[in-house]
Each structure stands twice: as C-alpha cells, then as structure tokens.
Amino acid sequence: MKPGKNKKKVLNIVYILLAVMVVVFFARDVFMYTINGVEELLYPIQSKIYFLGKKAKESTENVINYKELLSENTKLKNTLVEKSLLEEENIKLLEENKRLRNLLQMKDSFTFKFKVGKLSFQQTRELYESFAINLGSVDGINKNMPVLFNEALIGKVEKVFKDYSIVQMITFQDSVVSATAGDNVLGIIKGNRSEELIFEPVSIYEAQLEVGSKVYTSGISDIYPKGLYIGEISEVRKKYENSVEYILKLPFNVMDMNEIIVLTEVDR
Template identity: 70%
Template sequence: MRIGKNKKKVFNIIYILIGIIVVIFFAKDVFMYSISEINNVLYPLQSKIYFFGKKAKESTETVLNYKDLVSENTKLKKEILEKSLVEEKNEKLLDENIRLRKLLSMKGEFKYSFKVGKISFQQTRELFESFAINLGSRDKIKKNMPILYGDELIGRVDHVEKDYSTVEMITFQDSIVSARSSGDVLGIIKGNRSDELIFEPVSFHEAHLNIGDKIYTSGISDIYPKGVYIGDVTEIRKKYEDRVEYIVKIPFDITNMNEVIVLTEVDI
C-alpha cells in the first residue's frame, strides 16, 4: 500500500514537472511576443532618443571642430599677415635700394653738385603745392635751391629750418617757371594744382608746338639752370579766337615720391 502511494507521489511530481516545463515553454513564447510588442510600441520613442542623442554628439563634435578650425584659421591668418608684412617690407627695401642706386649713378651724369633728401611730410590737401624734406640749414640747404625728382624738375626750396626744409612745387597754382620747348619755343610754365602744367608761349603768333614736344627750363632765371626736363606736351586745348593752351604732363606720379635731389651748386 505504501509502495503504491510512493509511486503515485512520484508520478504526481513528474506530472508537475512536465506541467512546469509546458508552462515555461509557452510562457517563453508569450514573454518574447510581449517583449516584441513592447519594443514595437517603444521603438518610435527609442528612435527619437537615439536620434537626438546622436545629433547632440554630432553638435558637440561640430562645436569642438569649429573651435579648432577657428583657432587654426586665426593662426594661419596671423602667419599670412606676418609673411605679407615681411614681403612688403622687403619689397619697400628693394625699391628704396633701386632708387638710391639710380640716384648714385646720376652723380656721373650731373654737372651740378647735389644732395639727396627724403620727403618727410606732405599733406593730402597740399599734394600739388608743397612738401617737406629732411634736409635743412645744417645740411647747407638754402632758399630757392632747385629740387628734382630723378632728373625732372619738381620745385624749389621755399623755407629752411635747421633740420628740414619746405619745397614749393612747380605744380602750385602760383608757380611760374621760364621754359623752352624742344622746338625752341620760349614761354613760361604755370602751375595748375594738378599733374598738368600749362605752357604759355611768349609769342602766340610765332609759337607752334605739337603733342609730344618736350619742355625744359630755359635758363632765363635766377633759380633754375638751363635744360632741366619738365615734361611733354600731352594736349592742345583751344581757348578763344586763335589762342590755344598747351598742357604739359609731369612725367611721374607725385603720390609715389620718396627721395628728391637738391641742386646745391648751380651755375646759371
């Protein structure tokens, strides 16, 4: 009787185990299905969280990269600026060297004694009137000494101080210089507050100038020696009746002047 009971008990245990296994088997499918359904429900939210998380990461990386780029760009700009300044300085030194060599080579061409001065000051509103040079009385500079830019006339010393002098330019509206054309027409050069001078012949009836004629100082002066180049006739303007006006263009750019020649001993 006890053996039958024990046998029945064993079978009951086996049945329970089989039932548990069956429940677990089916429960697993139900659980997996539930998880799948939950995932389907949560997917949009998970997707958004993932998307915003990724964007946040990319934004952070972008900001960090931008800062690096800005820093690198600033560094490159600084290097480029420094390089440009060095190149500009070297170019200016080279230009100055060329100009000074040219001035030194002119010593053999000139029959006059001269000094080289640097333009130390020039006002924009007085661009065609006057400028200052770094030579004065201590350099034995005197009033009315002729001033040349290269081998072309630009003016005369107007005022002298110990360390500097001021120059009145031939382009100044009150400036008058005795001149002669390459065709031997005598006249005067008048300033016009521009890079254009006006040549007025002494006798308009005998005068006949052409475009391209060169104009020089005549030597009929207490200031300027004979034969200093002034410029070329570039235009002939009709004034009234049979009168014309001869325009003489100065042969250089006033805004680029750096060094000038002061004729210190002139045999008029």
C-alpha cells in the first residue's frame, strides 16, 4: 500500500473520532436536558408518591405506637385491678380474722356449747324469713337449735339436711318468741318481715317501757333459753286508746351476716 493512501486513511479515522466525540458531547447535554425535563414533569407525581409513602409510614408507626400504648394501658389496668382485688381480699381476711377473734372471746364467756358456721345462701325475697347455713346432721345439728349472729338471737334451725340446714328467722311474720323487757316486763316478740320486731307485753297496764330498754328471751320456752339478747326498744308506737306497741330493731344488718352461732347444748 502506498504511503499517501495510508496517511489519508489515518486522517479519516481521526476525523470520525472527533465527530463522534462532538456528537457525544452535545448528545450528553441534550440527554441531561431531556432527563431534567422529564424529572420536572414527574416531580408532582414523585412528590405525591413521596408524601403518601411518608404518610403511610407515619400512620403505620402511629398504629404500632397506639397498639403498644393500648397494650401497656391494658397491662396497667390489669395490674391495678389485681392490686385492688388483693387489697379487697386482704380487707375481707382482716374482717374475718376480727370476727373469729370475737367468737373466740365469746367462747370463754359463753355459758352455752355452740358451733360456728357460715351463712351459705339467702334469697333476697326471703331476706327476713330464712337462710341456709353450712352445718348439717353430720355436724350434730338438730331441729329447733337456737341460732345467733354475734351475740344476738336471729332464729332457730327449722330443717336439717346432711351438709346444711335452714334457719327460720325471728323476723319471720309467724315467729313468736317469749321475752322480757326492761325490769322483767313479760311479753312476746313478733316478727314483721322486716328489720323491725314488735314487743307486746302480757299486761299493757304493767308495762312502762322506754326507748333504749333492752329485750332478752324469757326462758319460758322449749327452744330458747333465758337471757339471749334480742335488741332494744327503738320506738314506742301508739296503736289506739290506752294501747301502745313497742318496736325493736335488730342490732345488726342482716346483709352483714356471715359467721353464725348454733347453740348445740343449753342449760335451762
């Protein structure tokens, strides 16, 4: 090959390379300009997508935080409830302990043999009629045994089953108990299906009772021994001309009854 032709060929290649470089240079600017233009066109969409994504992320984080707070709140509530129940249980145990201590003190001063039981059931509609106790024939309980709450008479055993018994209360409307009030004023206590009892003296002319006069069983009975406390006169109520009736209130609230005393042996 001739030297002149080779030189021309080399120059042609150089020109082509220079042309390519110029095209690439300007093409890059055009490409970048195009990209920038596209980005400007897509910016609102990108911004919207970014905003929605960020909001979704925040919402997700809020939901997670809410669930964590809810879970923590639930745990705190459960802890408070458990603490409250524990405190309430402790109060009940302390109250029961106090009642049992009082019963032990009574045992030393009581002249009757007795057994301690618990009130196991009482219907609201029979609040002043009867209730069940957790002592029965297996515990040596028999019909007509007197029943006390604290040191006050509340009734007698009416029905006896193996593991429990039914107590008829002195507040029952058909209940009648021989009693003495004040300075040995003899009379009877009648039930009234309420916390009130009615004391009727045998002789209204001999009776001179006042509010505060204490009433006890008289002992004129095959069921109740003498000296069981019933209550005290809370009201002197006029019935008709030259006649009054004496009202007693139970010395306790029947809703507070829990441990009861059954007199198993009494000296008459």
